[in-house]
Amino acid sequence: MAEDEKTPAREVITDYAQEHFRYFRTADGTVYAQRNGHPVARPIRSQGTTGSHRQELMVGLFKDGLGVFNGTALKEALDLIEALALDEDVQPTHIRVAPGFDRATWLDLGRADGRSVRIHPTGWDVRIPDPQEVCWRPTQLTGELPLPAKDTDGKGIDLLMRLCNFASAQTESLAIAWLIGCLSPTAPVPAPFLTGPQGAGKSTTGRMLTRIIEGMSGDLRRAPKDEENLITAVAAGWVTALGNLSHLGPDLSDAMCCIVTGAENIKRALFTDGDVVRSRYHRPLLMTGIDVGVIRPDLAERLLPLRLERPRVRRTEAELWAEFAEVLPLILGSLLDLTVKVRATEADIPTDLRMADFAHLCAQLDGANSLGALEAYRASLDDLNDDVIEGDLLAQTVLKHAAGIEPGAQVRMTSAEWLHGLTQLYTGEGEFRPLPKGWPTTGKVLSDRLKRIQPVLAARGVLVDWGRTGAARYIEITRPAPPSPDEQREMF
Template sequence: MADDDKNPAREIITGYAQSHFRYFRTADGTVYAQRNGHPVARPIRSQGTTGSHRQELMVGLFKDGVGVFNGTAMKEALDLIEALALTEDVQPVHIRVAPGYDGATWLDLGRSDGLSVRIHPTGWDIQTPDPREVCWRRTQLTGELPLPVKDTNGKGIDLLMRLCNFATAETECLAIAWLIGCLGPSVPVPAPFLTGPQGAGKSTGGRMLVRIIEGMSGDLRRAPKDEENLIAAVAAGWVTALDNLSHMTPDLSDAMCCIVTGAENVKRALFTDGDVFRVGYRRPLLLTGIDVGVIRPDLAERLLPLRLERPQVRRTEAELWSDFAEVLPVILGSLLDLTVQVRAAEADIPTDLRMADFAHLCAQLDAATGLGALAAYRASLDDLNDDVIEGDLLAQTVLKHAAGIEPGAEERMTSAEWLHCLTGLYTGEDCRPLPKGWPTTGKVLSDRLKRLQPTLAARGVLIDWGRSNAARYIEIARPAAPPPPEQEAAF
């Protein structure tokens, strides 16, 4: 046969690929390959150790007897496939959890056969999702979950609480609410902060909570030294767990706020001058530690303190994790049962809390079980406000000054006048030195007060900004006490 009558190798590869795989693109322009009938998708440019599309294409060509091709032919074929896929419809890919049709959500079990859990309004089922409904993305952080057990009658929740060392029933119900929130693809959940004395099993408890969602390969990790590495770790998995935190820098605190409520990072694409790529992320976050020092107010509103106590009886690691792995299918089944009940429950949405979606979930959990999760959540936020105030001398000074304001009255001054007033109140008659970080200008004071505004409002001190006669002012007020409820006359 003449050379002109032969099909070039790139055309053979392209024809085989298009008959065995479905190619599509995401909103950021990344092209993915999905084997026909299988929900797992791989980026065609990936060189990851979890298996790239190039590798599975080469294996398929060899096993089906098509042939073995050199790197040039494979590159040319993938270039053509990528160009053709850019004209296809846009479809998102998901890690671990995903929204589905008709109000359902999906949980990826991380199995090679693609079996997943579909959580729908009337129950949950184990099935392989339609590739056009859900596309799973797998990374090295995607562990395998066991098949959950049906009809557990809540037994798994009791087993989990026996394995963990939570100090109170309120802490237990908040941990349950967080786990349910992790199964929602679009609901931001606060970050549990497991605290307690040394030896309370904080790391072990954190691993258990993580492994319910991420499988037995899920683990805690040290906090990265910079935001870029933290974002890379967050984007590659679902639950991000940071262990043994003892100090939290302002940059790390801000990054954690973004992880909890969602943000996007834009970076220059490699080997280009003007192109960029986008990394969007919103993930469940979990922290452990005895004490992280001063907590910034914006992070405090996104934390969920879970206190643990030292166990009376110690167990070996091997025994503990063997028991946990044995009951994990029951725990997961009970969690799925409870998730269906909670989502079906009707409850009012609390409008006074920042994490309103999680507060609503707590209210639904109370409606379904009567555990008192919402009251426990409010109490935990109140404790965090105390922590913020105890760690901020400016907040303490503002509260001290506000104590002298009559209820229903307010005081207005410029930022410079407030700085002079609060500085004099702090230094006092003995002129004690100002602490490190004390505001040095009126602008710095104004910015600090904006951060403290929600914390101080929770203590009955309202701060507002305005303008009068072309001059800006800051107003500190104490609202009047509400009138006592009228009592009905007795007859």
């Protein structure tokens, strides 16, 4: 064949790619490639260690006898494919958990054959999802899960609880509720904080809970030094597990709040002047530690304390993890069985708790198995409120002042007047008690601090509100009157 009659290499590559792969874009404009009939999607510009589309394209061309092509031809072909894909429909990609059609959700087993678990209120099964329904985006943190066992009759949950050292049945119910919550792609779940004395197995239990969702390669990580590194770690996996925390600074605390309930991070794209990269993150979070010091109120509302106790009998790491790996299919199967049962259960949505989705899940779990999860969740939040108050001298002082207010009465003053009154109450008349570090120095600072601790005060029967009369702004503190006998009967 004459030289001018040969098909250019870029056209050979483009024709082969369009025949064997489906190309689409996400909302941020990233173009992905998906092999026909396979749910795994890879960005065409990726050069990552999990395998890039460029690599699978080169391997496919070689194995199908079309030859080996140089980098220039591949680049020109991928440039054209990327440009053409920008006109395709937008479809999201997912890590580990994804929403599906007809109220179903999917769990990626991280397998090379693409088999995943479809979870529906009527049951669950293992199948390869339709690429139009689910696009998995594997990362280096995507571990492989075993095929879950069928017809377990709840044995897997019992085996898991025997391997863990939870201090009470109520704590066990909260751990089960959290695992079920991790299988939801949209509903936020509070972050378990595994606490207990030294030697209680906090790290081991944290790894077990993580590996039920992330596979045996899942592990605890050290707390990152800053918010950017935390977001990077969160974006690459589903469950983010941080081990041996000893301190939570304000920035890290705020970042954890965003991770639990969802947020977006925007930064300038590399090698550009005006383009940006958007990173959306909403992930389950898990932490372990003995004590992290003072907990900020907004984070406390998003935590799930799980207390452990020291085991009576010690086992070797090798023996423990060998047993866990053996029973993991049973654990996963039982968790899926219970998830189906919970999602099919009707329950009222508690309207008085910040994490209403998780509270509703606890109510459904109680309706399905009567584990007392909702009551345990309320008790855990009450304990966290105590922790916040014990670590906040301003909250203690406000509660001390409110104790002198008649039930049903309210006190209204400007922020400056409140600052003066609370400061006098803390220092004590004539005692010259020094003010602690961080005590509000202006009325504005006091008002901001009160807004932060407002939910904690409300949980202790002290309501704080803000308003204006004429040209003056005020802060109002109220102790509501207890409900009358008639109102109590209506409540129950």
